[in-house]
Amino acid sequence: RLPVEASACGKVILLGEHAVVYGRPALAAPVCGLRARARAEPLPPGAGCWIEAPDTGERLRLSEAPDHPLARTVRLALEHLGLPEPDLRLVLRSELPVAGGLGSSAAASAALVRALFRWADRTPEPEIVSALVYEIEKLHHGTPSGIDNTVIAYERPIRFVRGRPPVLLRIARPFTLVIADSGVPSPTRETVAAVRAGWEREPARYEALFDAIADLVQEAEACLQAGAIEALGPLLDANHRILQELGVSSPLLDHLVEAARMAGALGAKLTGGGRGGNVIALVRPEDVEVVTRALRAAGARGAFATEVRAD
Ligand code: PMV
Numbered sequence: 001r002l003p004v005e006a007s008a009c010g011k012v013i014l015l016g017e018h019a020v021v022y023g024r025p026a027l028a029a030p031v032c033g034l035r036a037r038a039r040a041e042p043l044p045p046g047a048g049c050w051i052e053a054p055d056t057g058e059r060l061r062l063s064e065a066p067d068h069p070l071a072r073t074v075r076l077a078l079e080h081l082g083l084p085e086p087d088l089r090l091v092l093r094s095e096l097p098v099a100g101g102l103g104s105s106a107a108a109s110a111a112l113v114r115a116l117f118r119w120a121d122r123t124p125e126p127e128i129v130s131a132l133v134y135e136i137e138k139l140h141h142g143t144p145s146g147i148d149n150t151v152i153a154y155e156r157p158i159r160f161v162r163g164r165p166p167v168l169l170r171i172a173r174p175f176t177l178v179i180a181d182s183g184v185p186s187p188t189r190e191t192v193a194a195v196r197a198g199w200e201r202e203p204a205r206y207e208a209l210f211d212a213i214a215d216l217v218q219e220a221e222a223c224l225q226a227g228a229i230e231a232l233g234p235l236l237d238a239n240h241r242i243l244q245e246l247g248v249s250s251p252l253l254d255h256l257v258e259a260a261r262m263a264g265a266l267g268a269k270l271t272g273g274g275r276g277g278n279v280i281a282l283v284r285p286e287d288v289e290v291v292t293r294a295l296r297a298a299g300a301r302g303a304f305a306t307e308v309r310a311d
Pocket of ligand 1: 016020100145146188271273277
């Protein structure tokens with residue numbers, strides 16, 4: 001048999017992170033230019049199934065690392081396919097920063113799942129990929145809302161509410177984001193736990209902040225449907241302010257967001273779990289260069305533009 005390959009995109013949360021864990025809606029979009037890629041290569045009979053991640057130097061045998069998230073992913077997919085352990089080498093590579101809020105863990109799992117389905121001459125429906133990856137996200141995040149696995153499995157901009165099928169977003173006009181990496185890894189599990197601790201201390205205040213985020217999400221969805229891209233900027237700014245109040249920003253993230261705005265971004269915010277990871281800035285196409293440069297000058301490790309469109 002010939003080797004097969006599959007990939008999965010990264011993602012950004014446009015608005016609504018953290019509140020989405022508490023049942024509020026959130027908007028997310030795929031980042032098609034940054035991908036995790038899995039390659040499945042046949043091995044001689046009896047060799048067993050090996051998973052290799054050259055980026056992190058990991059190499060494990062499926063039967064000997066039962067609890068490793070990558071091994072769990074492979075086992076889940078094989079169970080779904082009704083296959084025994086194959087003689088197979090799975091090589092996973094990723095362009096996504098780890099713990100950067102761009103969905104690196106969900107993308108890795110989704111790429112592996114797709115490669116195994118392809119190996120079995122099957123094409124998985126997005127809801128199958130999403131459900132399998134969600135099982136793995138639970139290992140990483142504790143109580144994930146499910147937004148990462150969903151947007152990555154569908155590879156389309158979505159409106160997401162926990163426990164419901166996603167709604168594909170209607171986007172009248174494509175728009176451009178600059179995504180900038182603070183270079184600070186920040187496990188989502190920790191920021192989600194910090195928000196949970198605050199919510200337990202001051203439930204009424206946190207519920208009000210989540211409601212305020214939900215209102216911004218609703219307004220943003222209306223802007224996207226109407227093609228009112230300029231009006232989206234202040235909504236991102238307002239969402240960032242609430243994330244500051246939730247305690248998930250950081251001086252560096254605030255500095256990056258401010259630098260983007262000063263350079264002409266229409267709005268900017270942290271994206272994902274926060275405290276580290278990435279920020280997004282909404283920019284007019286002609287301002288991509290200057291905002292990207294300003295973010296780098298302000299301390300971002302990397303900054304690049306991505307277009308969000310409905311198809
Ligand atoms: O995986 P991240 O860092 O993009 O964060 C996911 C968004 C949160 O709302 C913070 C957590 C969740 O499970 O939805």
